[in-house]
Amino acid sequence: MDRKRNIYPRTDIGWKDFAFLLLALVVTFILIVSLFFIGKAEDTAANWARHAREVIQTSERLLTAAQNTETAVRGYLLSDSKSFLEPYQKNLLKLKNIRIELAKLTKDNQQQQINIKNLEKDISNIATINNKFIASGGTTEDLRKQKFAMDSLKHHVSQIQQLETSLLGLRTAQAETAWLLKWTMQVALLLGTALAIIIGMITLRKVIKTNEKYIYTLEQARDEAIAANKLKSEFLANISHEIRTPMSGILGLAELLTLENLNKDAKNMAENIFISAKNLLNIVNDLLDFSKLEANKIQPDNIAFNINEVVQPVCNNVLPEVRKKSLELDVSIDPEIPATMIGDVARIQQCLLNLVQNASKFTDAGRVMISVMAQEASQNSLKLLFSVQDTGIGISSEFQKHLFEPFVQADGSMTRKYGGTGLGLSIVKKLVKLMKGDIGVNSEEGQGSRFWFSIPVEIEQKGEENDSNS
16 A cells, blocks of 8 residues: 655754754853843942042041141141131031041941041040140140040041951952953853854754755645646546537437337336436536636636526526426516626526526425626626525525535535535636626525625627617
8 A cells, every 4th residue: 555655854953953052042041141140240349449449538538637637736836826727627627527428438337437436536536635725725745635636546547448448459359350250251151142143043054944845845745736636627627528428419319209209108218318318417517617617728708798698598497497396486687787798698697597506406485586786887897796596495604604615515415305516606606706706695594595696797888879879
């Protein structure tokens, strides 16, 4: 037994390709996140280093201000000139403000806050002693106290600077380490991104190559299917044509037999042969039309026609069936329809005949109504709306979705009871589309059906002029 050909070629993409790509993307993501946090750490260390430098510089300003107050007091004592008092007051106020500034800068450092409190005591002692010198000149003991207070202030300033210098070294080292790590991570990120791009491009190339194989294989399968379908259509058209020729002979002879003077049984057999041959010929004709439509071998043949040339033969064709079932056949033609139009009269008549035959076939009692209306009329063209309504068995809404598909009938019992191939409506739809028209159905099960199709036709101007002249 032949194995079914696999149209899906083996892919060149394995799970390892996707695993490597995913790994490269994960590593790149981790590097990006790490780089972000390392950058924040570097910024934090750099900010703390700048803060330490600012504390050291501020403590230097405090020490300078303290020395300036001492120099101003000594100048006053030696010269007894009040011009030294104003610089003394300014530097004393500056000394207190700088101490407050240092307290704010080191508020998060408990050890530095102790040094700041000691500075506050030293500044207070220096101010008290210097004020006493200015007021009464002071004593040797006061000079000793002044020297002790200045040494204490210098000692506490030195402690502040030593602590900040150690912190500065630590934070500078942290910033340098973070910078080095950041640079390393940037290089790693660059390499990881490049690796991800390379793996992605390799995987993408494999995907494209595999897709090309799929497309090529599917195109081959499509071409083979089209060729097989074309061969099938050509075979069906040829065999249908070959069958129709002898069937026409059988049909003609059977019809002649029915006209002969035969006994009752022989005449019934001849009539059955004629009816069966006629039905078989209709099926062959349907197959031939369907195969021609599938092979695109039918082209519209537009000629001048009158609407009665379409409707009357259809009525004559179904009249025996209608009378046999005691049905009413009503015909309504819009008087606004022009006398002469240009279109494919044979195909229009074929479509209408099929719908009317179906209506009479599936209607056991009541009536069949044929209606032709003019729509979207202009000076040169219009649309003919053909409508065939019956009081037959109707069609369920679910089945209406598949009604115009080939070889489709409502259920299996339809074929057994009413006969047919299920090609008729499919042929009608293809013919209507070939003539650039539309087709549809409105039906309820048990309430009858209304089939319609609209065909654009041209108005023959010469015919209109002749009508106006007459």
